[in-house]
Amino acid sequence: MFKGLVSNKMPEKVLDLFLQMNIQPDHIIQTILFTACAQVANARTKDIGRKLLQQMPQHFHKNNILLTSALNMLMKFGDIENAEKLFQTMKNKDVITYDAMMKGEFVMNIYQIFNKLYLGYVDNKMCEKALDLFEQIPFPLHNVGYIIIFNACAQLLNDRANPSERKDIGRKLLQQIPQHFHNDNVILTSALDMLMKFGDVENAENLFKMIENKDIITYGAMMKGYVENKMCDKALDLFEKMSLYPNNVIYIIVFNACAQLLNDRAKKIGRKLLDQMPQHFYDDHVLLTSTIDMLMKFGDIESGEKLFRTIRNKNLVTYTVIMNGYNINNKPLKCLQLLEEIKQQNFILDEFVLSILINACARHSMLSKCQSIVDQIPSHLWKNQRILNSLIYMWGKAGSIENAQKIFLSINNPDVITYNSMIYVYGLNRMGLEAIDLYRKMPDYLHNEVTHVCVLNACSHSGLLDEARSIFNEISQKSAQIIATMIDCLSRLFIFDQAQNLIDDYEKSNSPSPVMYMAILSGARNSRQHILSQKIYDRMEILFPNEKETLKSGSILLGNTYLSIDDSEQAENVRSNRIKELGTKIKPGVSWTEFNGEIFEFTANDRSHPRSEEIHAKAKYISDVLMKHGHKYDASWITRPLREDETIASVLCSHSERLAIAYHFLQQENPSFIQITKNLRVCGDCHRTTKLIAKIWQCKIIVRDANCIHHCSPDGTCSCQDHF
Numbered sequence: 001m002f003k004g005l006v007s008n009k010m011p012e013k014v015l016d017l018f019l020q021m022n023i024q025p026d027h028i029i030q031t032i033l034f035t036a037c038a039q040v041a042n043a044r045t046k047d048i049g050r051k052l053l054q055q056m057p058q059h060f061h062k063n064n065i066l067l068t069s070a071l072n073m074l075m076k077f078g079d080i081e082n083a084e085k086l087f088q089t090m091k092n093k094d095v096i097t098y099d100a101m102m103k104g105e106f107v108m109n110i111y112q113i114f115n116k117l118y119l120g121y122v123d124n125k126m127c128e129k130a131l132d133l134f135e136q137i138p139f140p141l142h143n144v145g146y147i148i149i150f151n152a153c154a155q156l157l158n159d160r161a162n163p164s165e166r167k168d169i170g171r172k173l174l175q176q177i178p179q180h181f182h183n184d185n186v187i188l189t190s191a192l193d194m195l196m197k198f199g200d201v202e203n204a205e206n207l208f209k210m211i212e213n214k215d216i217i218t219y220g221a222m223m224k225g226y227v228e229n230k231m232c233d234k235a236l237d238l239f240e241k242m243s244l245y246p247n248n249v250i251y252i253i254v255f256n257a258c259a260q261l262l263n264d265r266a267k268k269i270g271r272k273l274l275d276q277m278p279q280h281f282y283d284d285h286v287l288l289t290s291t292i293d294m295l296m297k298f299g300d301i302e303s304g305e306k307l308f309r310t311i312r313n314k315n316l317v318t319y320t321v322i323m324n325g326y327n328i329n330n331k332p333l334k335c336l337q338l339l340e341e342i343k344q345q346n347f348i349l350d351e352f353v354l355s356i357l358i359n360a361c362a363r364h365s366m367l368s369k370c371q372s373i374v375d376q377i378p379s380h381l382w383k384n385q386r387i388l389n390s391l392i393y394m395w396g397k398a399g400s401i402e403n404a405q406k407i408f409l410s411i412n413n414p415d416v417i418t419y420n421s422m423i424y425v426y427g428l429n430r431m432g433l434e435a436i437d438l439y440r441k442m443p444d445y446l447h448n449e450v451t452h453v454c455v456l457n458a459c460s461h462s463g464l465l466d467e468a469r470s471i472f473n474e475i476s477q478k479s480a481q482i483i484a485t486m487i488d489c490l491s492r493l494f495i496f497d498q499a500q501n502l503i504d505d506y507e508k509s510n511s512p513s514p515v516m517y518m519a520i521l522s523g524a525r526n527s528r529q530h531i532l533s534q535k536i537y538d539r540m541e542i543l544f545p546n547e548k549e550t551l552k553s554g555s556i557l558l559g560n561t562y563l564s565i566d567d568s569e570q571a572e573n574v575r576s577n578r579i580k581e582l583g584t585k586i587k588p589g590v591s592w593t594e595f596n597g598e599i600f601e602f603t604a605n606d607r608s609h610p611r612s613e614e615i616h617a618k619a620k621y622i623s624d625v626l627m628k629h630g631h632k633y634d635a636s637w638i639t640r641p642l643r644e645d646e647t648i649a650s651v652l653c654s655h656s657e658r659l660a661i662a663y664h665f666l667q668q669e670n671p672s673f674i675q676i677t678k679n680l681r682v683c684g685d686c687h688r689t690t691k692l693i694a695k696i697w698q699c700k701i702i703v704r705d706a707n708c709i710h711h712c713s714p715d716g717t718c719s720c721q722d723h724f
């Protein structure tokens with residue numbers, strides 16, 4: 001009845017009828033009454049309409065259709081203020097709602113309302129909805145609207161929902177910006193930000209050039225965009241050109257760029273900027289955290305620590321950053337020490353800090369410490385894939401394949417990282433067949449470059465050439481890393497001609513890759529082929545003149561090859577050339593071992609331990625026993641000339657893993673189990689002595705080096721079958 005009267009354009013009759021009835025209207029009648037009031041919109045109906053709205057029961061406020069008709073009514077009344085208020089109280093805005101808004105006559109207010117609506121969506125991470133709405137309404141954007149929609153387009157990219165379509169909206173919109181907005185820095189900067197998120201650096205650069213009065217925010221957006229697009233060099237170029245005084249945001253961006261680049265220029269710029277940092281920036285937590293991150297990545301642990309200590313109210317992120325820095329600098333013990341401090345402050349361990357702790361354990365790999373971290377994982381994180389994946393890695397690195405397998409089996413939906421970690425640790429533990437088996441079971445669509453490298457590596461370390469070949473041939477897209485792993489597999493078995501063929505093939509259409517040459521060089525060293533070794537190294541010097549670290553490692557391998565054929569004169573030539581051209585600094589060897597629940601760290605020729613006199617004496621004693629059992633020292637593993645007070649035996653005996661073993665013999669007359677982790681590869685002499693020690697003292701010794709895990713048994717053999 002009511003509905004009929006309204007649609008027959010007799011709204012006043014509706015109201016009369018309603019007033020006569022004197023009943024509480026239901027939501028349908030209420031909707032009709034609002035519509036009637038809106039149609040008449042005179043003093044009387046305005047009064048009735050407002051009263052109805054005030055008296056409306058609370059549960060009607062959830063009904064969108066009803067609220068939309070009320071909204072429509074208020075707009076018709078010209079009561080924009082209350083319409084807006086009502087609009088804001090509405091939880092689920094839909095198409096009908098904005099239709100109602102559009103029928104209002106106060107366009108400027110509608111702009112505002114729409115902008116609020118867009119912003120509401122974007123703030124609520126519902127960018128898709130904001131864009132849907134934007135596409136549906138035949139209505140130009142206004143001012144803030146551009147910014148919000150640009151922002152929505154940029155954010156949506158991360159969600160991977162139709163990225164190309166979203167890019168189109170953003171680009172089209174950019175072309176449509178009316179002329180008078182071209183001086184609006186805020187709008188243009190948000191467009192810049194969007195283009196950078198699209199990875200469209202070229203157009204962002206064009207837009208940047210177009211902006212006449214660039215302010216610090218514009219520069220910040222541009223530099224941040226470069227960093228996000230992994231073009232940190234360009235970010236620094238722009239920073240150096242900028243004549244404005246940098247604010248804290250610029251500091252953070254520049255520090256991030258420097259921390260990613262890590263070259264000489266980045267270190268210089270980062271340090272200079274830090275020296276100039278105004279005092280009041282030292283209150284900015286985020287800035288300080290990125291400063292610590294940068295310093296730690298520069299390897300400047302001391303300055304990083306100093307700054308860390310000055311921060312009064314540290315949060316968990318601050319701890320996470322410095323602990324990660326310790327790991328990067330191969331200081332897992334320092335990383336673990338901070339755990340106590342975190343606990344004292346009653347922070348609850350989250351997945352990020354736990355991943356870092358697990359990573360620290362993976363580095364030193366001492367079993368009981370690993371277990372103690374595992375015991376501290378809160379129950380709700382036992383379903384966290386990131387944590388579980390890193391646990392597989394940690395247990396595998398620690399040589400506990402059973403624990404790694406247990407974790408693997410507990411995961412319901414293994415992802416690519418889960419599989420890759422498990423395949424990797426099988427390889428590390430010389431379980432090539434298990435690695436291949438899992439690789440075959442893994443769904444094809446999950447295979448990525450890392451998977452292929454891991455499985456080929458596992459084959460390579462277990463000497464499974466045929467299996468490696470057939471897997472290699474199946475791979476459709478062979479990256480440089482994949483080919484290098486296959487070359488490594490061939491070189492370990494001294495099949496150098498085929499390895500060289502792979503390089504030649506690769507270089508027909510790609511620029512040379514240093515890893516491939518290093519793989520051959522390493523095989524040549526093991527097979528004592530000095531001519532091949534020299535040839536490969538000479539070629540590397542021509543191809544990679546700027547890869548100083550690689551050349552340094554290559555030169556050490558070359559020198560070792562000469563020593564292995566007793567050509568100490570050539571070895572000395574190689575060494576002095578290296579020092580002249582590449583400098584003396586080489587990565588120091590570090591070994592960790594655990595005794596009575598405590599972890600000890602030893603460097604080569606370490607004198608820092610309070611009992612170091614006794615430790616060195618013990619190492620000498622062990623050496624004497626070994627010689628009695630027929631051990632002959634292998635001078636080819638020494639990379640520098642002896643000083644006057646040194647002998648071949650004394651140098652080799654002070655390798656870090658030897659000191660770690662000696663420490664156990666100092667604590668116990670005849671230890672039955674020793675676990676050692678070394679950051680570099682063990683040398684051939686240490687490998688032989690470790691096996692012999694295991695045999696003489698009937699002791700099980702596990703040594704994990706940079707390459708694999710050696711399980712030395714009391715029968716004098718090693719699980720790697722001397723294939724390392």
Ligand SMILES: [Zn+2]
Pocket residue numbers: 652655682683684685686687
């Ligand atoms: Zn050694």
Ligand SMILES: [Zn+2]
Pocket residue numbers: 687709710711718719720721722723724
């Ligand atoms: Zn071994």
